Amino acid sequence: MSLVRRLLEVDDLDRAQFNGLLDHALAWKREPAALPQVLSGYAVALLFQKPSARTRVSTELAVQSLGGYPVLLRGEEVDVGDRETSEDVARTLASFCSVIAARVFDHADLAAMSVAVDVPVVNLLSDRAHPVQALADYLTMREHFGDLEGRRVTYVGDGNNVAASLAFGAALTGVELTVVTPPGYELDDDVIARARNLGGAIDVSHEPHEGVRGADVVYTDVWTSMGQEEEAEVRRAAFAGFCVDAGLMAAAGPGAVFMHCLPAHRGEEVAADVIDGPTSIVWEQAANRMHSVRSLFASLDVRAPAPGGRHRSP
Numbered sequence: 001m002s003l004v005r006r007l008l009e010v011d012d013l014d015r016a017q018f019n020g021l022l023d024h025a026l027a028w029k030r031e032p033a034a035l036p037q038v039l040s041g042y043a044v045a046l047l048f049q050k051p052s053a054r055t056r057v058s059t060e061l062a063v064q065s066l067g068g069y070p071v072l073l074r075g076e077e078v079d080v081g082d083r084e085t086s087e088d089v090a091r092t093l094a095s096f097c098s099v100i101a102a103r104v105f106d107h108a109d110l111a112a113m114s115v116a117v118d119v120p121v122v123n124l125l126s127d128r129a130h131p132v133q134a135l136a137d138y139l140t141m142r143e144h145f146g147d148l149e150g151r152r153v154t155y156v157g158d159g160n161n162v163a164a165s166l167a168f169g170a171a172l173t174g175v176e177l178t179v180v181t182p183p184g185y186e187l188d189d190d191v192i193a194r195a196r197n198l199g200g201a202i203d204v205s206h207e208p209h210e211g212v213r214g215a216d217v218v219y220t221d222v223w224t225s226m227g228q229e230e231e232a233e234v235r236r237a238a239f240a241g242f243c244v245d246a247g248l249m250a251a252a253g254p255g256a257v258f259m260h261c262l263p264a265h266r267g268e269e270v271a272a273d274v275i276d277g278p279t280s281i282v283w284e285q286a287a288n289r290m291h292s293v294r295s296l297f298a299s300l301d302v303r304a305p306a307p308g309g310r311h312r313s314p
Contacts, residue, residue, distance in 0.1 A: 039068025171200025
């Protein structure tokens, strides 16, 4: 598998790279003693404009388990775009760190960072994509079902960053994906076109019960993401009827499992008896955040910072 130069969106990877990351994640999960210490002597900048439980814990542990040193930076300590430009933040970090991984509000900040420096830049979440979540999702499906080719996944909810990354991951693994949203909250046409150009079987629907029929996995996310709080009431009304409850899981058929990227709002996008019930694999999914991002970090094209930093001139 070739080294990964950056990961801003899932389709920065090709099919061999994406599936190779899943292979390594599974192998090292089963045999942690085989973990390569590829980050020994290297620092990894972990920048969080948005707070997170799973992403912070999983990335810090992943870096440490590979022998590296995680450098945690909160949004208020850096203030990207206000006190300093995205490019200047990246150039500074690249003077000390061999990887920049960031959880940001605006995807454009990540794109600007990636252009400004020669170190790998990893998207830990943006408004446009959540590639490290998709890696954990497909790792969990691989672990549960075995081969992914031809499996059917139905995503019910907002056509957001998580849905976009699921679409690209589906195209790279042979999964058939249906995205079911209320009118006005569809997955971007550009994402659908790009996923289909990768060979993905991507369908869209506005009918939850029809969309989940025959699904192996029913997946949902919160209706209102961080930064969208002002839209909460409008969204709650628009998403009425899109809660994944026992009736919706029954429509998917026997053997279907439930997934959620968390945090979850029981009684809104998912019923408590579903997320806490026997069809739920959300906790395996959450645990796999560390195993999948560890595989990604181990596959990055990492080198020591050059004198004066590894950055490109403005």
